[in-house]
Amino acid sequence: MRISEVGRQAGVPVATVKYYLREGLVPPGRATSPNQAQYDDTHVERVRLVRALTEVGGLGLATVSRVLAVIDRPEKSRLDVLATAQCALLGTEPADVEEAQAEPPATRARDWAQRRGWRVHPRDPVLDTLDSAWAACDTAGIGLDETRMDAYADAAERIAEVDVASVPAEPEAAARQVVLGTVLVDPVLTALRRLAQQHVAVSHSVAEDA
Amino acid sequence: MRISEVGRQAGVPVATVKYYLREGLVPPGRATSPNQAQYDDTHVERVRLVRALTEVGGLGLATVSRVLAVIDRPEKSRLDVLATAQCALLGTEPADVEEAQAEPPATRARDWAQRRGWRVHPRDPVLDTLDSAWAACDTAGIGLDETRMDAYADAAERIAEVDVASVPAEPEAAARQVVLGTVLVDPVLTALRRLAQQHVAVSHSVAEDA
Numbered sequence: 001m002r003i004s005e006v007g008r009q010a011g012v013p014v015a016t017v018k019y020y021l022r023e024g025l026v027p028p029g030r031a032t033s034p035n036q037a038q039y040d041d042t043h044v045e046r047v048r049l050v051r052a053l054t055e056v057g058g059l060g061l062a063t064v065s066r067v068l069a070v071i072d073r074p075e076k077s078r079l080d081v082l083a084t085a086q087c088a089l090l091g092t093e094p095a096d097v098e099e100a101q102a103e104p105p106a107t108r109a110r111d112w113a114q115r116r117g118w119r120v121h122p123r124d125p126v127l128d129t130l131d132s133a134w135a136a137c138d139t140a141g142i143g144l145d146e147t148r149m150d151a152y153a154d155a156a157e158r159i160a161e162v163d164v165a166s167v168p169a170e171p172e173a174a175a176r177q178v179v180l181g182t183v184l185v186d187p188v189l190t191a192l193r194r195l196a197q198q199h200v201a202v203s204h205s206v207a208e209d210a
Numbered sequence: 211m212r213i214s215e216v217g218r219q220a221g222v223p224v225a226t227v228k229y230y231l232r233e234g235l236v237p238p239g240r241a242t243s244p245n246q247a248q249y250d251d252t253h254v255e256r257v258r259l260v261r262a263l264t265e266v267g268g269l270g271l272a273t274v275s276r277v278l279a280v281i282d283r284p285e286k287s288r289l290d291v292l293a294t295a296q297c298a299l300l301g302t303e304p305a306d307v308e309e310a311q312a313e314p315p316a317t318r319a320r321d322w323a324q325r326r327g328w329r330v331h332p333r334d335p336v337l338d339t340l341d342s343a344w345a346a347c348d349t350a351g352i353g354l355d356e357t358r359m360d361a362y363a364d365a366a367e368r369i370a371e372v373d374v375a376s377v378p379a380e381p382e383a384a385a386r387q388v389v390l391g392t393v394l395v396d397p398v399l400t401a402l403r404r405l406a407q408q409h410v411a412v413s414h415s416v417a418e419d420a
Contacts (some may be wrong), residue, residue: 052350095314118405119412123348124380126404133397140262140390143376144398151372152395158365158405164414180405182348186305187343188354189403191319192363194336195328196370198390202329204374 010047017047022135024063025050025068052180059183065104072173107131112146117155159189213239217247220257226350227257233271235278263393271386277393281385317341322356369399 003021005012020026026046030036051069053064068178113120120127137144163185167177212267213231217224237254240245261273274309314320314332319340323330330337373395377387 023222074218094355102214115258115407118409120405120408123339124405124408126401130401130405132396133394136262136265137390137398138396139258140389140394142387143346144395148372148376149398152291152369152399153406155365155368156299156399156402156406157410159362159403160410161224162361162365163403163407164410166353166358177352180347181352182407184343184350184352185354186403188340188359189362189366190348191336191340192366193336193347193369193373193399194392195323195340196363196366197328197373198330198334199328200367200374 001039003037003039006043006047006171009044010051012047012051020047020050023065025061025064039100048096049176065174067179071181109134114151211249213249214246216221216257218252221263222257226261230257230260233275235271235274247332256270262390269393277389280389319344322359326360328363 001009003017004014007017010017017026021028026043029039029043031037036056050064053059053067105177107127109127110122113127113130114122134149164203165180166181167174198205211219213227214224217227220227229344231238232387238251239249241247241252260274260278263269263277264271289297317337319337323337323340324332344354344359373391376391377384
């Protein structure tokens with residue numbers, strides 16, 4: 001098909017398709033003459049994916065590019081896809097093996113995760129994010145002690161079980177599910193927490209009045 | 211103490227303290243001369259709080275201002291505090307009683323919440339947020355059906371049980387816990403979800419290899 005047809009089927013302007021091509025986010029078509037090329041359904045699919053990552057996922061083009069690199073050179077296991085996709089989202093490279101052997105810095109989040117028996121990479125930058133978020137709770141006097149953190153972690157494990165069960169075996173679909181599922185389900189979970197707070201508070205209040 | 215000492219103890223530049231004072235986010239000190247004022251620990255505490263809400267909570271100053279209004283004029287019941295705090299975060303006013311009697315618009319999130327038996331206000335704007343977030347997942351082909359939504363909601367209820375149990379009886383402390391706990395624990399939960407995904411994925415992968 002022609003480039004205009006790719007745009008039509010993907011529901012984006014032709015100028016956007018050309019821009020994605022120039023940026024290397026969509027692979028080139030098969031040249032049929034010096035200034036024309038043929039495209040197929042894989043191009044339409046890729047344009048839709050880039051659009052979803054930027055528009056709905058709110059990712060910048062540099063991050064989209066890293067995410068697509070995961071999809072295009074898929075790792076062997078579902079776990080590698082997960083780790084690489086998370087790093088692509090965070091803008092960090094996965095720690096290499098040498099570095100992984102070295103002693104990681106001891107922090108509250110690392111100590112806690114280790115005591116909990118969580119199989120996470122000790123240099124994972126998400127642990128640093130958790131450290132900062134935990135410290136902010138302390139500063140604000142939220143009273144987020146390890147017991148409460150463990151209770152939240154129990155719930156996070158249930159969420160993660162659902163997440164991981166939703167990841168298909170096929171690498172491209174897996175990368176898509178991991179990246180988009182991670183980014184797009186966060187707002188769903190935030191809304192659910194607010195609603196559940198009301199439900200629980202009202203239920204307790206009714207029980208108290210009875 | 212002098213304003214410079216407030217900045218030092220709160221760990222922020224003096225210019226930031228002055229900015230918070232100008233914006234009315236921190237109450238004025240006790241004037242000791244036409245161009246000097248004395249501050250105390252409550253000012254240090256408030257500066258830390260504003261900082262936490264903006265830096266970690268990611269709130270804009272207008273929202274911070276509404277949140278502080280909830281803390282400074284706490285409502286009577288724990289449930290009122292919860293509702294008012296959530297509205298302050300969302301920038302909406304609580305629905306009044308008249309409006310609450312009218313039939314709310316039927317949406318996917320409302321229907322789902324009702325079937326689930328959640329005691330939430332049918333006009334709660336969080337339901338609209340949930341609708342949008344759910345629609346975005348559909349657009350991206352995440353496959354978030356009602357079964358998966360219910361599984362996430364089970365986890366959200368566990369989180370909410372912990373949240374509500376952490377709310378103290380005293381109104382000012384309750385408002386503080388609800389607002390800050392809601393805003394500041396979100397990033398903790400997001401980080402926990404990422405880590406739990408890894409833990410679950412690694413555990414499954416090890417189980418598969420065995």
